Amino acid sequence: xxxxxxxxxxxxxxxxxxxxxxxERIAPFAxxxxxxxxxxxxxxxxxxxxxxxxxAFPETYGxxxxxxxxxxxxVEELAKVDATAxxxxxxxxxxxxxxLVAGSEAQxxxxxxxxxxxxxxAAMALTEPEAGSDxxxxxxxxVRVDGxxxxxxxxxxxxxxxxxxxxxxxxxxxxxGAKGLSAFIVEKGAPGVRVGRIERKLGLRASxxxxxxxxxxxxxxxxxxxxxxxxxxxxxxxxxxxRPAVAAQALGIAEGAFAAALQYAQERRAFGQEIARFQAIQxxxxxxxxxxEAARGLVxxxxxxxxxxxxxGGRLTTANRYSAMAKCFASDVAMQVTIDAVQILxxxxxxxxxxxxxxxxxxKITQIYEGTNQIQRIIIARSYLDLAPGP
Amino acid sequence: xxxxxxxxxxxxxRDFLHxxxxxxxxxxxxxxxxxxxxxxxxxxxxxxxxxxxxxxxGGGASGGDGEAPEHQRNRLAVLAAEELAWGDAAVAIxxxxxxxxxxxxxxxxxxxxxxxxxxxFRDPExxxGAYALTEPEAGSDxxxxxxxxxxxxxxxxxxxxxxxxxxxxxxxxxxxxxxxxxxxxRAGHRVFVVERGTPGFTVGRIMEKMGLRASETAxxxxxxxxxxxxxxxxxxxxxxxxxxxxxxxxTFDGTRPMVAAxxxxxxxxxxxxxxxxxxxxxxxxxxxxxxxxxxxxxxxxERELHAARLLVWQAASMADQRIxxxxxxxxxxxxxxxxxxxxxxxxxxxxxxxxxxHDRWVEKWFRDIKVFDIFEGTxxxxxxxxxxxxxxxxxxxx
Numbered sequence: 001x002x003x004x005x006x007x008x009x010x011x012x013x014x015x016x017x018x019x020x021x022x023x024e025r026i027a028p029f030a031x032x033x034x035x036x037x038x039x040x041x042x043x044x045x046x047x048x049x050x051x052x053x054x055x056a057f058p059e060t061y062g063x064x065x066x067x068x069x070x071x072x073x074x075v076e077e078l079a080k081v082d083a084t085a086x087x088x089x090x091x092x093x094x095x096x097x098x099x100l101v102a103g104s105e106a107q108x109x110x111x112x113x114x115x116x117x118x119x120x121x122a123a124m125a126l127t128e129p130e131a132g133s134d135x136x137x138x139x140x141x142x143v144r145v146d147g148x149x150x151x152x153x154x155x156x157x158x159x160x161x162x163x164x165x166x167x168x169x170x171x172x173x174x175x176x177g178a179k180g181l182s183a184f185i186v187e188k189g190a191p192g193v194r195v196g197r198i199e200r201k202l203g204l205r206a207s208x209x210x211x212x213x214x215x216x217x218x219x220x221x222x223x224x225x226x227x228x229x230x231x232x233x234x235x236x237x238x239x240x241x242x243r244p245a246v247a248a249q250a251l252g253i254a255e256g257a258f259a260a261a262l263q264y265a266q267e268r269r270a271f272g273q274e275i276a277r278f279q280a281i282q283x284x285x286x287x288x289x290x291x292x293e294a295a296r297g298l299v300x301x302x303x304x305x306x307x308x309x310x311x312x313g314g315r316l317t318t319a320n321r322y323s324a325m326a327k328c329f330a331s332d333v334a335m336q337v338t339i340d341a342v343q344i345l346x347x348x349x350x351x352x353x354x355x356x357x358x359x360x361x362x363x364k365i366t367q368i369y370e371g372t373n374q375i376q377r378i379i380i381a382r383s384y385l386d387l388a389p390g391p
Numbered sequence: 392x393x394x395x396x397x398x399x400x401x402x403x404x405r406d407f408l409h410x411x412x413x414x415x416x417x418x419x420x421x422x423x424x425x426x427x428x429x430x431x432x433x434x435x436x437x438x439x440x441x442x443x444x445x446x447x448x449g450g451g452a453s454g455g456d457g458e459a460p461e462h463q464r465n466r467l468a469v470l471a472a473e474e475l476a477w478g479d480a481a482v483a484i485x486x487x488x489x490x491x492x493x494x495x496x497x498x499x500x501x502x503x504x505x506x507x508x509x510x511x512f513r514d515p516e517x518x519x520g521a522y523a524l525t526e527p528e529a530g531s532d533x534x535x536x537x538x539x540x541x542x543x544x545x546x547x548x549x550x551x552x553x554x555x556x557x558x559x560x561x562x563x564x565x566x567x568x569x570x571x572x573x574x575x576x577r578a579g580h581r582v583f584v585v586e587r588g589t590p591g592f593t594v595g596r597i598m599e600k601m602g603l604r605a606s607e608t609a610x611x612x613x614x615x616x617x618x619x620x621x622x623x624x625x626x627x628x629x630x631x632x633x634x635x636x637x638x639x640x641x642t643f644d645g646t647r648p649m650v651a652a653x654x655x656x657x658x659x660x661x662x663x664x665x666x667x668x669x670x671x672x673x674x675x676x677x678x679x680x681x682x683x684x685x686x687x688x689x690x691x692x693e694r695e696l697h698a699a700r701l702l703v704w705q706a707a708s709m710a711d712q713r714i715x716x717x718x719x720x721x722x723x724x725x726x727x728x729x730x731x732x733x734x735x736x737x738x739x740x741x742x743x744x745x746x747x748x749h750d751r752w753v754e755k756w757f758r759d760i761k762v763f764d765i766f767e768g769t770x771x772x773x774x775x776x777x778x779x780x781x782x783x784x785x786x787x788x789x
Contacts, residue, residue: 201698202758270530351599357601367741
């Protein structure tokens with residue numbers, strides 16, 4: 001049994017490069033982007049230059065073919081300074097995954113190279129107003145017409161929805177339930193696709209979260225991903241692979257907040273000494289550190305299992321249990337750690353001069369998106385239980 | 392010791408303020424948060440209705456029907472604080488009146504000073520007093536303040552910076568804590584009323600915060616600020632036995648239950664909103680397996696807030712009976728701050744969980760609540776106060 005979490009040489013180099021990029025091109029500006037609630041295009045530019053988008057794509061399509069573990073290391077490193085910047089990578093990869101796991105050769109050749117370079121941005125449009133974690137309940141419809149489909153429906157909370165060049169989306173081609181769904185690619189500017197409201201959020205304020213409206217939007221048949229009725233399976237195969245990145249984002253947020261709290265506790269003096277000398281503060285720091293280390297183990301393990309099990313494009317089994325654990329645990333840790341970091345900084349934690357209040361606002365969504373933590377707990381429990389399908 | 396039944400007066404005050412919170416405060420709260428300011432119009436209107444912070448703590452924002460009966464002032468104050476914070480906490484702490492500056496003037500001021508500084512609140516225009524204790528390097532550790540004062544003829548000269556001062560810039564006067572010599576510790580503290588426009592007193596910046604964004608949080612700068620000797624609260628003879636520090640602390644015995652009550656009010660707002668939205672949404676959609684979990688979470692929210700409220704009522708009730716309550720006040724503050732923060736976090740999560748429409752209320756409450764575990768003494772300091780009181784009978788010092 002191997003239990004070391006040591007990075008190999010290549011991973012060390014990538015992480016060091018990403019750290020430098022984060023310090024120089026993200027950290028100094030993150031507070032301002034958050035304040036203005038503007039999508040940080042300079043980050044996209046920096047990733048393009050550094051070739052970061054390419055990490056998750058196969059070499060055949062202009063990618064680097066980095067392992068899932070390397071991918072989460074990069075997301076984690078970015079989230080230490082800015083969760084919005086970190087999610088830009090994760091969203092790009094998420095948007096491309098349906099094509100990666102189930103796309104045709106032609107689809108892969110058309111989209112993946114441009115997504116790998118970052119020339120195009122991708123988004124996955126799955127969630128609807130009445131269907132979040134409950135994917136089988138999607139209501140958007142795709143009606144077959146000559147040469148393709150006409151899409152009608154509303155997608156909600158779509159990260160990068162308003163700025164993506166390529167949307168991978170899901171709609172109902174058949175009856176109710178999981179078997180009636182199909183997956184599609186919709187390109188920016190297609191007639192009948194419109195961006196609705198841009199959401200204003202508690203955290204990840206600079207990130208673009210939009211409503212997408214399909215109104216009789218024509219999608220050619222060649223833009224259907226996989227077979228008709230395969231949509232639910234494609235969505236699941238995508239989410240099977242994307243959860244470790246969200247877990248890594250949460251882990252990075254926690255680490256960023258912990259570092260800030262650790263530094264402040266050693267500088268701030270009260271009652272004649274550094275507050276780090278008080279047991280109350282030490283206990284908080286110890287709990288933060290334990291949570292982070294435990295989360296790190298789960299996140300890396302989940303990524304490792306996704307890597308091992310995820311070749312080919314099929315559904316994952318063992319990896320899902322650990323992805324759910326990693327996502328749920330790391331995001332719960334991120335929430336508690338950021339709340340405690342604000343607490344340790346006291347009044348300074350509550351004002352915008354320090355990044356910890358932003359970390360706390362950003363942490364909350366990691367407990368919600370990519371399947372709420374309630375859903376993750378159900379997935380975890382069911383992976384141990386042997387139950388017949390319920391009512 | 393506690394009467395769980397509210398009296399007629401208490402119920403009337405609570406119901407009136409709930410009406411005010413719902414019909415006057417809520418309609419402007421989101422915009423006030425967005426703009427980082429409470430509209431003066433609202434504050435004028437609230438003052439007309441008799442809703443001010445004049446008499447807190449223990450004056451009880453009594454809804455305009457005059458002085459509250461002495462023996463239930465604190466209980467009325469916490470009922471008021473919960474309802475107003477339920478409406479909007481930033482508005483509640485921006486209400487016109489002496490605010491936290493009132494108690495030190497009441498406790499230490501000469502009759503002449505009380506009239507001079509508190510008399511201005513009879514004016515129909517909104518006016519504020521403020522309480523300037525915290526400094527960049529001294530928060531919960533009150534004894535560590537470094538703002539200095541020295542006597543020069545018939546003036547005192549103040550030098551230093553105060554930070555995180557609620558209503559500090561709009562206040563007609565600030566109660567300012569300074570020291571004649573930091574080496575003297577608590578015995579060196581002096582308490583001044585510094586009026587706006589005093590030479591050498593300027594407002595630095597207004598601070599940008601995560602929550603309570605409509606509330607004004609100011610930095611105050613004293614640079615060779617010359618304060619007339621008659622503005623030293625209570626006159627010099629009052630300070631022989633560390634009166635300044637004691638006053639700072641006594642203020643908190645009354646205000647901690649109020650701050651705790653506000654935390655309960657915010658938590659309750661988030662809980663009720665979540666409960667109502669979920670009830671609406673879930674009956675419309677088909678059954679989902681999370682029902683059981685959601686019910687459990689909602690009952691947990693209600694339970695924790697209820698427990699926090701009872702701690703608050705106990706602390707307030709003891710204050711009304713003149714029973715020393717610093718342990719109970721600190722328990723209430725520490726408990727309410729912690730659980731209300733968790734309740735607001737749960738509200739965001741539960742509403743996110745069912746894919747609800749984006750809604751700014753829970754987002755705002757989640758940002759607002761965190762500081763309730765920080766200001767008026769952090770949760771850690773509250774726990775320390777409780778621990779000290781617990782071990783005192785055994786002669787142990789914590």
